[in-house]
Amino acid sequence: MTVHSAHPPGFAHQFEDMQQQREAGSLGMWVFLLTEIMFFGGLFAGYIIYRALYLPAFEIGSHLLEVQFGALNTAVLILSSLTMALAIHSAQVGKRRAQVWFLITTMILGAAFLAIKFTFEWHHDYVEHLVPGFGFIIRPEWGAAGQHVPMFFCFYFFMTGLHAIHMIIGIGLLTVLTVMAHRGRFAPEYYAPLEVSGLYWHFVDIIWIFLFPLLYLIGGRYIGGGH
Amino acid sequence: MSTATIDVHEAPAGSHVNYLNAKYGVKSWLLTTDHKRIALLYLVSITLMFFVGGFFAVLMRLHLIEPQGALVQPETYNKLFTMHGVIMVFFFLVPSIPATLGNFLVPMMIGARDLAFPRLNLLSWYIYVIGACFTLYAVISGGVDTGWTFYTPYSSSFSHTSVIPTALGVFITGFSSILTGLNFVVTIHKMRAPGLTWFRLPLFIWAIYATSIIFILGTPVIAITLFLLGLERLLHIGIFDPAIGGDPILFQHLFWFYSHPAVYIMILPGMGVMSELVTCFSRKKIFGYSFVAFSSLSIAIISFLVWGHHMFVTGQSIYAGLIFSVLSFMVAIPSAVKVFNWTATLYKGSISYDAPMLYALGFIGLFTMGGLTGLFLASLATDVHLNGTYFIVAHFHYIMVGGAVMAYLGGIHFWWPKITGRLYPDGWARFAALVIFVGFNLTFFPQFMLGYLGMPRRFAVYPAEFQVLNVMSSAGASILGIGYLIPLIYLTWSMRYGPAAGPNPWGAKGLEWTTPSPPPTENFEEIPVVTEDAYDYAHSTVTRG
Numbered sequence: 001m002t003v004h005s006a007h008p009p010g011f012a013h014q015f016e017d018m019q020q021q022r023e024a025g026s027l028g029m030w031v032f033l034l035t036e037i038m039f040f041g042g043l044f045a046g047y048i049i050y051r052a053l054y055l056p057a058f059e060i061g062s063h064l065l066e067v068q069f070g071a072l073n074t075a076v077l078i079l080s081s082l083t084m085a086l087a088i089h090s091a092q093v094g095k096r097r098a099q100v101w102f103l104i105t106t107m108i109l110g111a112a113f114l115a116i117k118f119t120f121e122w123h124h125d126y127v128e129h130l131v132p133g134f135g136f137i138i139r140p141e142w143g144a145a146g147q148h149v150p151m152f153f154c155f156y157f158f159m160t161g162l163h164a165i166h167m168i169i170g171i172g173l174l175t176v177l178t179v180m181a182h183r184g185r186f187a188p189e190y191y192a193p194l195e196v197s198g199l200y201w202h203f204v205d206i207i208w209i210f211l212f213p214l215l216y217l218i219g220g221r222y223i224g225g226g227h
Numbered sequence: 228m229s230t231a232t233i234d235v236h237e238a239p240a241g242s243h244v245n246y247l248n249a250k251y252g253v254k255s256w257l258l259t260t261d262h263k264r265i266a267l268l269y270l271v272s273i274t275l276m277f278f279v280g281g282f283f284a285v286l287m288r289l290h291l292i293e294p295q296g297a298l299v300q301p302e303t304y305n306k307l308f309t310m311h312g313v314i315m316v317f318f319f320l321v322p323s324i325p326a327t328l329g330n331f332l333v334p335m336m337i338g339a340r341d342l343a344f345p346r347l348n349l350l351s352w353y354i355y356v357i358g359a360c361f362t363l364y365a366v367i368s369g370g371v372d373t374g375w376t377f378y379t380p381y382s383s384s385f386s387h388t389s390v391i392p393t394a395l396g397v398f399i400t401g402f403s404s405i406l407t408g409l410n411f412v413v414t415i416h417k418m419r420a421p422g423l424t425w426f427r428l429p430l431f432i433w434a435i436y437a438t439s440i441i442f443i444l445g446t447p448v449i450a451i452t453l454f455l456l457g458l459e460r461l462l463h464i465g466i467f468d469p470a471i472g473g474d475p476i477l478f479q480h481l482f483w484f485y486s487h488p489a490v491y492i493m494i495l496p497g498m499g500v501m502s503e504l505v506t507c508f509s510r511k512k513i514f515g516y517s518f519v520a521f522s523s524l525s526i527a528i529i530s531f532l533v534w535g536h537h538m539f540v541t542g543q544s545i546y547a548g549l550i551f552s553v554l555s556f557m558v559a560i561p562s563a564v565k566v567f568n569w570t571a572t573l574y575k576g577s578i579s580y581d582a583p584m585l586y587a588l589g590f591i592g593l594f595t596m597g598g599l600t601g602l603f604l605a606s607l608a609t610d611v612h613l614n615g616t617y618f619i620v621a622h623f624h625y626i627m628v629g630g631a632v633m634a635y636l637g638g639i640h641f642w643w644p645k646i647t648g649r650l651y652p653d654g655w656a657r658f659a660a661l662v663i664f665v666g667f668n669l670t671f672f673p674q675f676m677l678g679y680l681g682m683p684r685r686f687a688v689y690p691a692e693f694q695v696l697n698v699m700s701s702a703g704a705s706i707l708g709i710g711y712l713i714p715l716i717y718l719t720w721s722m723r724y725g726p727a728a729g730p731n732p733w734g735a736k737g738l739e740w741t742t743p744s745p746p747p748t749e750n751f752e753e754i755p756v757v758t759e760d761a762y763d764y765a766h767s768t769v770t771r772g
Contacts (some may be wrong), residue, residue: 020418
């Protein structure tokens with residue numbers, strides 16, 4: 001694409017042409033996602049090490065999570081990734097109304113994820129005294145493993161909390177994009193902000209795809225019955 | 228005499244529209260997205276932090292003149308070395324060359340109008356300033372005494388000082404590094420001028436690229452580690468404190484996973500500056516371009532695999548120690564490749580001893596000493612003896628001050644005429660370089676001896692037999708301090724009173740020397756087309772002004 005005509009929409013002065021700008025934006029987001037992987041990577045490493053050290057405690061902790069809400073949220077997030085992809089597709093083919101509606105649907109699904117997380121899960125944990133630092137009670141039936149159950153919940157809240165912060169930032173981005181889409185800022189020639197934010201949204205989704213089995217499923221609960 | 232020589236003396240600075248005089252007023256600086264202005268914003272802020280950090284060092288050296296301590300209480304001494312370390316590492320050394328010279332030079336060297344994301348660049352400066360404010364607040368509110376390594380559980384459960392504001396400052400500043408690194412990677416990949424292939428790039432760009440990789444991959448890990456540390460301290464939940472179920476060794480692993488590569492964040496850009504200085508002042512092409520280029524990348528990669536050598540005696544398994552020892556020896560190879568190649572470049576070159584070159588020659592010697600003493604410490608057996616002594620302090624100061632700061636000052640002196648359009652007084656500059664070299668060696672060479680004799684670091688008192696060497700070190704520190712003040716004075720003076728520099732006072736190669744000094748806001752009137760290799764001094768028609 002050789003766009004040298006006066007000022008194409010969204011063109012920044014430091015670039016030679018629109019293609020260079022789009023490639024730079026896209027590479028920039030990929031590099032950013034790389035730093036995000038390392039950011040979460042520290043937590044994942046800590047979780048895996050402590051899980052190996054205190055396996056019984058981590059299994060008790062995992063059993064205390066509400067797996068049906070985790071599963072529901074997984075479905076909600078995957079659906080939101082689909083609507084995000086459809087929003088980008090609508091921009092590519094120049095359908096403005098569809099773009100706006102798909103973006104709004106993505107936002108609603110993102111908000112639904114957070115609502116389920118906070119109201120059904122975190123609130124429940126708080127009532128059950130499972131939040132470390134906020135009245136955590138070690139139950140006698142956990143036995144010797146009990147003293148390390150708070151550590152499982154530390155990681156659970158850090159990891160899902162950090163993920164939720166990313167979701168909130170994502171919803172903020174989507175709000176801006178929806179307004180831009182509504183004003184007709186995107187066209188088949190220019191939809192880079194949409195594409196780049198889409199990458200981010202899918203990344204946050206993928207983080208959850210790793211968090212869900214790590215926190216909710218691998219505790220011997222389903223495979224082989226375990227304990 | 229070529230026409231370039233005539234231009235040099237006839238074009239007074241500021242006669243053309245450039246990035247400095249295009250706009251005036253505080254707002255035009257604080258809201259600028261011009262990479263050159265942002266580089267100057269960084270220059271001012273890190274210079275401030277350098278002198279704050281240096282002030283703590285001076286107090287420490289004054290205190291250590293007497294075996295029982297001459298100046299402060301032991302508790303205060305703990306705070307002095309901690310704040311010296313935190314400020315110098317996170318707020319001076321890490322951003323020093325990348326954020327100032329890198330910001331200024333990356334677009335100019337690759338023939339671009341700006342970095343790929345100018346607003347992000349400005350944001351990263353603001354993030355740096357906010358982080359610095361938190362840390363300075365910690366200094367004012369009573370300081371912090373954990374050492375710059377924030378080792379747990381002392382930092383998370385026992386220290387009664389401002390750990391949280393300091394850690395928060397470091398955490399925030401980390402994002403400024405990440406964004407700067409991201410900006411450089413994208414810019415170097417996507418915005419090179421036509422004809423500027425990877426193997427025609429100046430080696431400074433390769434070094435900055437390697438540094439950016441570490442910024443991107445390492446910094447997030449220290450961020451999350453400090454975040455966990457803060458949460459443990461605030462909520463008293465066990466992550467790192469063994470008393471409540473945590474593992475302090477995990478903190479060390481996570482901390483050094485960033486902080487060892489961070490050592491290469493500090494030295495790699497300096498190595499990049501070195502390649503520019505050595506070629507220009509010996510008027511020769513670099514010896515073994517691709518070796519120097521790839522050694523930067525291999526240092527960046529290997530640097531992620533050596534962190535365990537900080538933990539030889541802190542509870543890591545002996546087998547892990549063996550592996551980390553071997554890997555640490557391996558990182559010496561690309562570093563040595565660079566030193567050999569600079570030396571080979573000097574061979575039969577027509578060398579001139581301008582101020583930047585004096586710093587460069589100082590770098591080669593001091594970095595070699597710092598690097599070789601590193602091998603003592605990478606060996607498991609000798610490390611057990613030397614660990615926790617002044618030998619370590621001397622070793623890393625030879626790398627950080629003798630290497631990184633020398634290269635930084637050399638770079639500042641080399642590109643100062645480009646940045647400001649003015650020349651500084653050459654005699655004073657050479658004198659200062661000499662004072663710094665002498666002061667540095669007098670400060671830190673005795674510390675090698677002290678460490679070998681067994682004087683432990685981080686103590687406010689020491690046995691009386693070590694006094695002579697300590698007094699020598701303190702005397703050196705005062706010479707070094709004066710050495711750093713001299714450039715501050717004459718460089719500031721030159722901004723107003725220095726003679727006009729002309730576009731290329733050194734007769735150097737590289738795209739940044741093809742534009743007027745100071746450069747116009749858009750850097751290049753026309754985006755240049757590159758047709759030759761870097762450092763092609765043999766076929767150069769450019770002469771010195």
